[in-house]
Every structure is written in C-alpha cells, then in structure tokens.
Amino acid sequence: MEHEVSLDRVYSPSKDIVARDVMGELIIVPLASGIGNTEDEIYTLNETGRAIWDRLDGRTNLREIAKSLAREFDAPPGEIELDIQGLIGELFHRRMVIAV
Amino acid sequence: MTRENPSPYVVTAPASSHRVWKDRAPLIGRLDMELTERCNNNCIHCCINLPEDDKARLREMSKDEIKRILNEAVALGALSVRFTGGEPLLREDFSEMYLYARKLGLKVMLFTNARCITPEIADMLALVPPLEKIEVTVYGMTRGSYEAVSRSPGSFDEFRRGMDLLLERKIPFIVKGAVLPPNRDEMEQFEEWAATIPAMDKPPSYSIFFDLRCRRDSPEKNHLIHTLRAKPRDGVSILSRNRESYLKSMREFCSKFMRPPGDSLFSCGAGHGACVDAYGMVQPCLMLRHPSVVYNLKSGSLKDALTRFFPAVREMKATNPDYLSRCARCFLKGLCETCPAKSWMEHGTLDTPVEYLCEVAHEQARDLGLILEGEKAWEVKDWEERIRRFSKNIPG
Numbered sequence: 001m002e003h004e005v006s007l008d009r010v011y012s013p014s015k016d017i018v019a020r021d022v023m024g025e026l027i028i029v030p031l032a033s034g035i036g037n038t039e040d041e042i043y044t045l046n047e048t049g050r051a052i053w054d055r056l057d058g059r060t061n062l063r064e065i066a067k068s069l070a071r072e073f074d075a076p077p078g079e080i081e082l083d084i085q086g087l088i089g090e091l092f093h094r095r096m097v098i099a100v
Numbered sequence: 101m102t103r104e105n106p107s108p109y110v111v112t113a114p115a116s117s118h119r120v121w122k123d124r125a126p127l128i129g130r131l132d133m134e135l136t137e138r139c140n141n142n143c144i145h146c147c148i149n150l151p152e153d154d155k156a157r158l159r160e161m162s163k164d165e166i167k168r169i170l171n172e173a174v175a176l177g178a179l180s181v182r183f184t185g186g187e188p189l190l191r192e193d194f195s196e197m198y199l200y201a202r203k204l205g206l207k208v209m210l211f212t213n214a215r216c217i218t219p220e221i222a223d224m225l226a227l228v229p230p231l232e233k234i235e236v237t238v239y240g241m242t243r244g245s246y247e248a249v250s251r252s253p254g255s256f257d258e259f260r261r262g263m264d265l266l267l268e269r270k271i272p273f274i275v276k277g278a279v280l281p282p283n284r285d286e287m288e289q290f291e292e293w294a295a296t297i298p299a300m301d302k303p304p305s306y307s308i309f310f311d312l313r314c315r316r317d318s319p320e321k322n323h324l325i326h327t328l329r330a331k332p333r334d335g336v337s338i339l340s341r342n343r344e345s346y347l348k349s350m351r352e353f354c355s356k357f358m359r360p361p362g363d364s365l366f367s368c369g370a371g372h373g374a375c376v377d378a379y380g381m382v383q384p385c386l387m388l389r390h391p392s393v394v395y396n397l398k399s400g401s402l403k404d405a406l407t408r409f410f411p412a413v414r415e416m417k418a419t420n421p422d423y424l425s426r427c428a429r430c431f432l433k434g435l436c437e438t439c440p441a442k443s444w445m446e447h448g449t450l451d452t453p454v455e456y457l458c459e460v461a462h463e464q465a466r467d468l469g470l471i472l473e474g475e476k477a478w479e480v481k482d483w484e485e486r487i488r489r490f491s492k493n494i495p496g
Contacts, residue, residue, distance in 0.1 A: 018205035022177050023124045028110075029179075029205040033229050041112055042179070044120075049109040087109040094110070 003092050003099070005085045007066065010100040012058035017096050019053070026050050028096060035095050043096075049087050058100050062088065126177020127406050130209075132375035132386055133169070133181055135188040135197065136160055137315075140215055141250040143239065145280055145328050146321075147311040147387075147445070149186060160378045163193050165398070169376055170201050172402045180207040180232060184386070186378065189216035195224055207231035213239075214262030214273075215255055222265035233299050234266065234273035237307075240283040241290055248282035272299035278307040279338060280328055287338075303342075308335045309437065309460055312445045314387050329456065332463035340467060350468055355491035357434035360478075363417045363424060365440050365450055367433065371410035374402060384410055387441035390450055416440075418451035427453050431483035432470075436461030 013019055016032035028043040045053055051073075055065045062084050069084075070077040091097040113119075121129050137156055139149035150156050161169075170181065181201050188194060189212055201208050208230040217225075225234070238259070240246030246256040266273050275294050279287065287306075294304045308330050312322045330338065340346040361367045371384035381394045382405045388394075393413045395405040418424055427438055437457045440450040447454075465471045470486050480486065488494075 018203060020174070020205040022120050022179070023126055025120050025124075027120065027179075027205065029207070030231065031202060031205075031228060033227055041114060042118060044111045044113070044118070046109055046111065083109075090107055090110055 003089070005062070005088045005092065007063040007081060007085070008061050010059060010061045011088055011092070011097045012056050012100050013053075014096050014098045026053060032095070043094075045087075048083050052084055052087050056097060120177075121179060127403065128173055128176050128178045128374055130180045130182060130373060131170070131173040131178050131206075131402075132373065133166070133183055134185055134376065134378045134386075135166070135183055135191050135194065136186040136378050138190055139185060139187040139213075140190060141187070141213055141239075141252050141255055143249055143278075144251060145249070145278060145307075145310045145325055147314045147325070152190060156378070160191075161376075161380045163196065165380055166197055167200055169380075169397060169402060170197075170204055170206065173374075174204045174206060176403060176406070178206060180209055182209040182211065184211040187213055187216065189221065195221060198224070198230075199228060202228050202230070210234045211237070212262075213237055213250075213255075213259060214266070215258040217262035217265050219265060222269050222271065225266070225271045226269040229271065234271065236263065236266075236273055236275050238275045238277055238290065238304075239280070241286045241293065245283040245286060249278070249280050267297075270298070273297070274300050274304070276305050276307070278310075279330060306338065308338055309457065311387065311442065314389055314441075314445050316445065316448060332456075332460045335460055336463045336467050339464070347468075351491045351493060353434070354468070354470070354487050358431055358483075358487055359433065360429050360431050360483075361427070361433045363419075363428050365416045365418050366414045368439060370440070371414045374405060374410075384413055385441055388444060390440065390444040390448075393440070393450070416450065420449065420451040423451040423453055426458075426476075426478045427451075430478040431480060431487070432461040432465050432477040435464050 016030070016035055018029045018031050020027045020029060026045050028045070030041075051069060052065060055068060063081070066077050066081045066084055069075070069080045073080075088097060092099070120126070137148050137150045138152050138154050139146070140152050141149065142151070143149060173181065183198070188210065191197070198208060209232040210230055212234065214236045239249035240256070243256040246259065247253060250256075275297060277283070277287070277290055283290070291303055294300050310325050310329050312325055366384070368385070370388060375383045375386045376397065377383060377389070380396065380398045382397050382402065383389055383394050395409045397405070418428060427433070427436075430436065437460070438454045442454045442457060443449050443452045446452065462471065462477060465477060466473060468490060470490055471477055471480060477483070
C-alpha cells in the first residue's frame with residue numbers, strides 16, 4: 001500500500017488492531033485478518049516507537065508530535081521527524097494506523 | 101514461516117518466545133475457560149459431556165460473568181484464552197464472547213467438534229481470526245465410525261460441513277483423534293487426510309488412555325470408559341509406531357522430566373495458570389475438580405486465586421501411604437500420568453495411585469528399556485544411571 005507520510009497529517013491507531021500495555025510494554029495484537037505473516041505473531045514497538053505511539057491521539061499532527069518529543073528528549077526535531085515518518089510509514093503499511 | 105525484514109521500530113515475534121511472557125512472566129499467560137459442559141455429541145469415551153439440553157445450562161456463567169473474568173485476565177497480562185467445553189459453540193452467545201475476547205487483545209484458542217460452525221461463524225472467524233489454530237477432534241473417517249463414537253445421528257455430516265467452511269475460508273485449524281474401537285482401523289486413513297489440511301504441520305495427536313468422568317458423576321459411563329481404554333501394550337504400540345522419532349523425543353523427554361517426585365503433589369504446571377469451569381469455579385488445571393483445590397470466582401478474583409489460593413494448593417503434600425511408598429519414589433513420574441487430577445477422577449482423592457496409568461507407564465518404560473520385566477520402577481535404585489544411558493543411547 002503506497003502512502004506518503006505527511007508531517008502535517010493526523011494519524012491514529014487503526015481499529016484493525018488492539019494495543020495493550022503488558023508489564024509496561026506496548027503490545028499490538030492484530031484484530032482484523034491480513035495483519036501479520038502468521039497466526040502466532042504479535043508486535044511491540046521500540047522505545048522511540050512507543051513514545052510516538054503514545055502521542056497518536058487522533059487530534060495532533062505529526063509535526064506537533066515531533067516538536068513535543070524534541071522538547072521532551074532534547075533532540076534535534078529533524079531527526080525525530082525522520083523517525084516519525086519511518087515509524088508511521090511502517091505502521092500504515094501494516095494497517096496499524098490510519099490517517100485521520 | 102516467513103518473516104519480514106527487521107524493522108528499526110516494530111519488533112515482531114511469535115507470542116511463545118516474546119520477551120514479555122518469556123522473561124517478565126505476567127501472572128497469567130493463558131486463561132482456560134470451559135464455556136459449557138454440554139455437548140451436541142454423546143461420545144462414548146467423554147469425561148465431561150452433558151446432554152445439550154441439560155439443566156446445567158441454568159448454572160452456567162452469564163455473559164457478564166465471563167466478560168468480567170476475561171477483563172481481569174487481560175489486566176493480569178494474559179495473552180490468550182482457550183475456549184473449550186463441552187462444545188463451546190453450543191452457547192448462543194459464543195460469537196459475542198469470542199469477539200469480546202479478541203477486542204480485549206486476546207488470542208483465542210478454540211477446541212470444538214466443528215458441528216456448530218455455520219457460515220456466519222466461519223465468516224466471523226475469517227474476518228477476526230483467532231490468531232491460534234482451531235483444534236477439531238475427529239471421531240471417525242466414516243459416518244459409521246464417527247457416529248458410533250459420537251452417538252449423535254447426523255453429527256458426521258455436520259462435522260464435515262464445519263470442516264469445509266473452515267477450509268473454504270482458509271481459517272487455520274488442526275485435527276486431533278481419539279483412538280477407539282469403532283475407528284481404530286482408520287488411523288492411516290485419518291493421517292493421510294490430516295496431511296492434506298494446510299495448517300497441519302505435524303501428524304495429528306491422539307487421545308488413547310481415556311480419563312474417567314471428571315465430575316465423578318456416572319459409574320455407568322465410567323464402566324464404559326474402562327472398556328474403551330487401550331490395553332497398555334496396544335497403547336504403547338500406537339505411541340511408538342513412528343519408532344525413530346518416538347525414541348528421539350523420549351530420550352530428550354526422559355532426561356528432562358523423569359525423577360521421583362517425593363511427597364509433593366504438584367510437580368506439574370497446575371496452579372501456574374487458571375482454568376475456569378462453566379460455572380465460575382477456577383481450577384489449577386483443566387481436569388482437577390477436587391473441591392479442596394477449586395476457587396469460586398463469583399465471590400473472589402482471579403488475582404487472589406493466582407497469588408494466594410493456588411500457591412497454597414501447590415504446597416500440598418501426599419499423605420496416602422500407598423502413594424508415598426510407590427508414586428513418591430517412582431522415577432517414571434513424567435512418563436506416568438498419575439497426578440492429583442487423575443487420582444480425583446479415579447478415586448475421589450488427590451493422592452491415590454492410578455493402577456491403569458501405572459501399568460501404562462511401566463509398559464512404556466519396558467518398551468524403552470528403562471526397566472526389565474517384573475521390575476517395579478519405585479524399587480529401582482540406579483534410575484539416574486538408566487536415564488543417563490537411555491538419553492545418550494548407550495546400550496545397556
């Protein structure tokens with residue numbers, strides 16, 4: 001699925017998955033068919049991914065999320081924007097997020 | 101199994117090896133839940149089934165009770181729930197319970213005879229996959245053999261229709277067998293057919309050494325089950341018919357799991373998980389229903405059962421002199437299926453040796469060369485050496 005991630009767009013978790021916090025770790029469990037390669041697979045995000053995911057509230061666009069993370073982690077916004085675009089691109093491809 | 105390229109952001113792992121459940125050990129990984137003890141089959145060997153219209157239905161957990169338990173299991177970290185029975189699809193609210201569990205982020209393992217799988221249920225399973233292979237027990241390859249076991253006219257056609265619906269929608273399922281007089285000659289045919297099922301990545305497993313009624317509710321049914329049990333030698337022949345792979349797996353198994361258990365009753369995983377019966381009682385394992393080791397979830401919580409009640413159960417010791425002089429000293433523990441649950445089903449106690457299972461274990465140990473004809477395993481002094489030699493395939 002081709003999709004160009006725009007920093008000016010708002011994304012939110014897809015209804016095709018269930019995101020759970022288990023022992024402090026974010027677990028993404030497929031709900032709809034066609035997500036994942038096997039019936040046994042589950043997904044987690046790395047630390048960066050988790051920080052971004054927690055800000056996908058369906059209202060804030062990715063550029064604002066990048067600014068918020070840059071302030072919190074005292075990191076260059078450009079780097080964070082690249083991470084966000086990489087993660088959201090992958091999650092969109094996997095049908096785990098949708099563009100609002 | 102294919103894996104996509106590693107991602108810097110998304111970690112993909114099979115649940116069985118995921119670090120959360122492997123390393124951090126939430127209180128519960130999988131919840132077992134019997135949705136009903138009623139069944140549309142009346143299988144000759146079954147240890148639990150009640151008639152489809154049995155009044156036990158009135159005592160079964162309500163939807164809200166089931167949902168409350170699922171919610172708590174999820175809060176405690178459970179990743180999956182096994183819906184079993186009886187026939188779980190007999191509950192009219194099955195689809196609602198299934199979707200509820202899935203929307204909580206649980207994977208669902210479903211044990212069924214497939215008779216109640218309708219196009220609507222199959223569509224639901226295709227749209228919202230269980231994320232675990234469905235397990236279907238098959239009682240025969242022909243109408244005659246199947247219904248001689250199920251004692252339910254029309255059941256064979258319904259089972260085949262259910263299979264077809266799953267196959268048409270590519271819903272992964274596996275099949276299991278129960279070796280009984282009506283189907284004993286069909287094993288080869290069954291395995292050939294099973295090999296054509298896409299999700300079958302190994303030969304089917306079988307029930308051979310049948311349990312007595314786990315509610316201890318019917319001497320008549322127990323009598324019938326006694327007559328259906330494979331003779332120990334025949335059972336071992338079935339277990340070991342793929343000789344090479346059997347020996348390989350037994351060498352590994354014996355080195356890991358065989359040793360005298362002493363007076364501890366629970367050397368298994370009982371009580372580390374939770375099995376909820378159809379009426380809201382939680383058991384340490386699916387088969388163990390002795391009143392002293394079950395916990396009422398209607399007046400308590402899963403967390404209390406797992407953190408307070410079951411740990412105390414697991415500390416229980418055997419006191420039966422017969423058990424202490426035999427089972428507690430027997431190195432065939434591991435091979436032998438005698439356990440508190442089997443003792444309960446056979447004798448109504450937690451610590452009485454089960455002669456049939458003892459005979460099976462001794463037959464199996466003789467077949468493996470671990471004991472000689474006439475030897476009692478609890479009298480064997482050099483058991484560690486015997487296991488060592490067997491595990492390393494050193495001629496003895």
